[in-house]
């Protein structure tokens with residue numbers, strides 16, 4: 403039985419982590435987000451209501467769960483305030499004490515958003531395809547030690563002093579990029595609004611988490627984006643600006659690696675990607691179109707159509723290695739129903755050789771051609787199935803093959819949109 407589990411995306415994000423986390427939350431005392439920002443969009447469907455969370459941990463839909471935004475997150479105060487209001491209107495987060503925000507989390511400022519968008523426009527066809535949420539420029543400033551932390555913002559004097567140091571240089575950059583310089587007094591006024599609405603959530607998240615751990619409470623560490631968007635282990639430069647892998651759960655929340663018991667990787671039964679960059683198993687034809695429409699593959703944050711393709715086991719093996727996965731959750735299995743055959747990419751042909759890993763160079767990955775293994779498809783509706791042995795034989799064979807290639811046990815399989823539409827093989831917290 404595990405106390406502390408990290409849940410990470412094992413592809414390019416949008417694997418359905420929010421839904422898996424929502425399922426596991428009744429077993430835990432706290433859920434902590436530890437990286438990324440409002441570029442993430444975690445969709446959870448309960449009955450007819452769909453909730454999209456960008457910054458608040460997915461545990462918020464359970465009243466007894468403490469939600470923590472860790473130091474590794476970059477915080478867009480406007481998005482967070484809107485999100486909290488939306489949650490209130492749906493009857494969630496009635497007790498403000500159930501949301502704690504690390505004072506060390508860095509703020510996404512309006513100039514970060516502007517710089518992100520201006521740079522993308524300037525790059526033209528070489529753009530990364532960012533979400534335009536200012537994520538990259540905020541992490542840049544954090545590393546360059548010219549960021550503003552949440553704890554600094556809630557003190558008006560410090561906030562003003564930091565802005566006086568930082569803003570002139572930012573405005574020079576904005577001018578070079580052809581944008582509109584940001585006015586100091588506007589930022590100070592915005593800061594007042596943020597302070598009024600958010601200051602009471604400020605906390606030392608590392609202290610709270612370590613107290614919870616000492617008391618034997620259960621914690622779920624909620625990853626955002628996916629392994630292939632990791633700044634070091636992803637498909638650089640077409641990545642986000644944070645470490646998305648499981649190791650970041652520690653750095654981004656203030657706990658040590660020895661407290662993590664399990665790492666659950668979430669994969670979709672096929673592959674999707676938003677934004678630019680290589681995608682070896684992408685399908686531009688009928689299958690890709692079917693997956694896109696049937697899987698409702700639109701970005702939760704930007705509304706962009708997601709690119710779709712076959713399951714790539716090379717990616718899962720990579721994710722297993724760099725995250726130290728101990729179990730896997732497979733989502734959206736039902737979307738594959740009626741597609742026959744179902745293909746699994748088991749490796750790549752690169753310059754005449756067959757490889758079973760993801761090359762670190764962008765140029766090499768672009769030259770990779772997928773090697774497929776074809777499996778029999780199934781026609782039966784599987785959305786009502788709750789036990790593995792009740793799945794059609796062909797579906798079982800597909801899952802067993804994925805498990806065999808990855809070499810990791812499967813813990814959860816989701817078979818439909820509803821909260822209850824899943825098969826629980828092994829509950830990490832049970």
Ligand code: IMP
Nearest residue numbers: 415416441442531532533641642676677
């Ligand atoms: P950024 O994180 O906005 O800088 O975007 C960098 C890359 O990561 C782009 O390809 C985005 O589409 C992608 N990305 C960022 N967040 C997510 C996410 O939550 N899901 C899927 N892709 C994402």
